[in-house]
Amino acid sequence: MAKTTQKKNWVLFLLMSTAATLYGLRAHEQLGRTVAYQAAPSQSISTIHKTLQTLKNNSVWIYAIALSPDGETLASGRYDGKIELWNLRTGTLRQTLKAHEDAVSSLTISADGQTLISGSWDNRINLWDLHTGNHLHTLEDAADDVTAIALSPDGKSLAASAADKTIRLWDLKSSSQLQVQKAPTVVLSLAFSPDGQVLAGGSRDGVVRFWQRDSLSPRVALEGHQGAVQSVSFSPDGTLLASGSEDQSMKVWHLSEGKLLHTLQGHNAPVLSVAFSPDGRNLASGSYDRTIKIWNPVSGRPLKNLVGHTKSVQSIQFSPDSQTLVSSGSDATVRVWPIVAATALQ
Amino acid sequence: MFRLDYPPLANWAGFIAALLYVITLLPTILRVVFPSTKTTGIPKSLLIQRRLLGIIAFLMSVIHGYWLVSKRELDFLDFQTYWIYCQGIITFLIFTLLAITSNDWSVKKLKKNWKKLHQLTYFAMFLLLWHVIDKMWGHWTWVTPPSLVITGAITILFLVRMIRENHQSDKPKGQNPESPATKETASKTD
Numbered sequence: 156m157a158k159t160t161q162k163k164n165w166v167l168f169l170l171m172s173t174a175a176t177l178y179g180l181r182a183h184e185q186l187g188r189t190v191a192y193q194a195a196p197s198q199s200i201s202t203i204h205k206t207l208q209t210l211k212n213n214s215v216w217i218y219a220i221a222l223s224p225d226g227e228t229l230a231s232g233r234y235d236g237k238i239e240l241w242n243l244r245t246g247t248l249r250q251t252l253k254a255h256e257d258a259v260s261s262l263t264i265s266a267d268g269q270t271l272i273s274g275s276w277d278n279r280i281n282l283w284d285l286h287t288g289n290h291l292h293t294l295e296d297a298a299d300d301v302t303a304i305a306l307s308p309d310g311k312s313l314a315a316s317a318a319d320k321t322i323r324l325w326d327l328k329s330s331s332q333l334q335v336q337k338a339p340t341v342v343l344s345l346a347f348s349p350d351g352q353v354l355a356g357g358s359r360d361g362v363v364r365f366w367q368r369d370s371l372s373p374r375v376a377l378e379g380h381q382g383a384v385q386s387v388s389f390s391p392d393g394t395l396l397a398s399g400s401e402d403q404s405m406k407v408w409h410l411s412e413g414k415l416l417h418t419l420q421g422h423n424a425p426v427l428s429v430a431f432s433p434d435g436r437n438l439a440s441g442s443y444d445r446t447i448k449i450w451n452p453v454s455g456r457p458l459k460n461l462v463g464h465t466k467s468v469q470s471i472q473f474s475p476d477s478q479t480l481v482s483s484g485s486d487a488t489v490r491v492w493p494i495v496a497a498t499a500l501q
Numbered sequence: 502m503f504r505l506d507y508p509p510l511a512n513w514a515g516f517i518a519a520l521l522y523v524i525t526l527l528p529t530i531l532r533v534v535f536p537s538t539k540t541t542g543i544p545k546s547l548l549i550q551r552r553l554l555g556i557i558a559f560l561m562s563v564i565h566g567y568w569l570v571s572k573r574e575l576d577f578l579d580f581q582t583y584w585i586y587c588q589g590i591i592t593f594l595i596f597t598l599l600a601i602t603s604n605d606w607s608v609k610k611l612k613k614n615w616k617k618l619h620q621l622t623y624f625a626m627f628l629l630l631w632h633v634i635d636k637m638w639g640h641w642t643w644v645t646p647p648s649l650v651i652t653g654a655i656t657i658l659f660l661v662r663m664i665r666e667n668h669q670s671d672k673p674k675g676q677n678p679e680s681p682a683t684k685e686t687a688s689k690t691d
Contacts, residue, residue, distance in 0.1 A: 214581075215581075216581060234585070256639025257639070276573070277640055278506055295506075300509075300572065318509065318572050319509060341572075466579065467576070
């Protein structure tokens, strides 16, 4: 009798394990499936499958990318703590820096194109000479994983958020920490407004918060997302802010009126990265669903679907001339996409 | 510049888990490597609390894993996650097996297999040392050096124990009257 019960338990356990595995695999398949945007009949969006370049040097996730102001050098930050410097003109790997002890979570390049700044899960922010690859300095005051960094447009201040729910501001010239502000929750993404006066941060609780640059005193907060805000981006004129969230949507906010302009839905998985083009005409979103979408930020209309990444798209950035888009992802590739056609559609 | 950071809560939980786990390994190892400790009663008193400490260590490892996974938003649908965190995940699976079978009912049901199963603890010990070195090297917080010391020390002590036991078992019977008793005690407590 006892043996029969034991057998039944084993069968039940095996059945449940199989069901759970199948459910997990199905969920994975659905998350990763490339689904074309279900546009209204009047709308038509084309899909770009071909990239201008695909850069791959290893099999490690690439969490962050940064493009130099002249558009020639691309830095990609890897999960294993290394940073790769690519020559985009030739498509060749220029240098690999053993930059951090843990994943490189964020990268940015100064406006003069001289300095590369990297934030990492090893709690450190490193400054590098972009041309030589030499290490310049380390800002070691972060107490936990650095989740995001943002450089002010004048290149004087650096803001960084960490997993200990803090926002820190450094003066880059003296490498001194100016301010520390505790946030209500972990800030996952940061961006300075084009005039450099305001810092925006996307938070784990779905709120987009703003801080005054010099004092880091909190300002308004935008609520509306149902999931963590993974990425924020200001429009070049500073009137709009785009936020991408785990709720699978992207929102475009009108900042002077403080209201929601559009909720852009088209991804079928969390939106991990958003970026305005420097000319302000396009807005891009990269998602866990492996696709990148190009939108008209004013009308909220989808323009293009970029398909090619085989895993989640972690980071995207437009080239300075707005003609191409660079993306990186968990498939360990950096891809360069032509965007000129999307602009022409407008 | 070398400096020690204040550790995040996830690391504290991991450190406490490692510490308690190492304490559960101590009784048998101490008895073999430092036979004089038998007279102090330390191994015996540690032995009494071993099961409870093991369960608490497991719970702390659950907290450690949960905080780390939620903080880093790890994607468990991606194979790389398992590859990168292989030592942590395998150690956690072993801890889970040991925790759910750490009761009298399991001992009775599994009989000889219980002992075999619980010898996985020594495999977990090596994995834990590897896990600490791989994940914490360069992350110098206040808990990194003690974590390295305790996991490193227990591994070395275990190796010494193995050498001693092998050495004793090589000797012809009768030459070392303490040997069978020591082995018997060790097997009872493993």
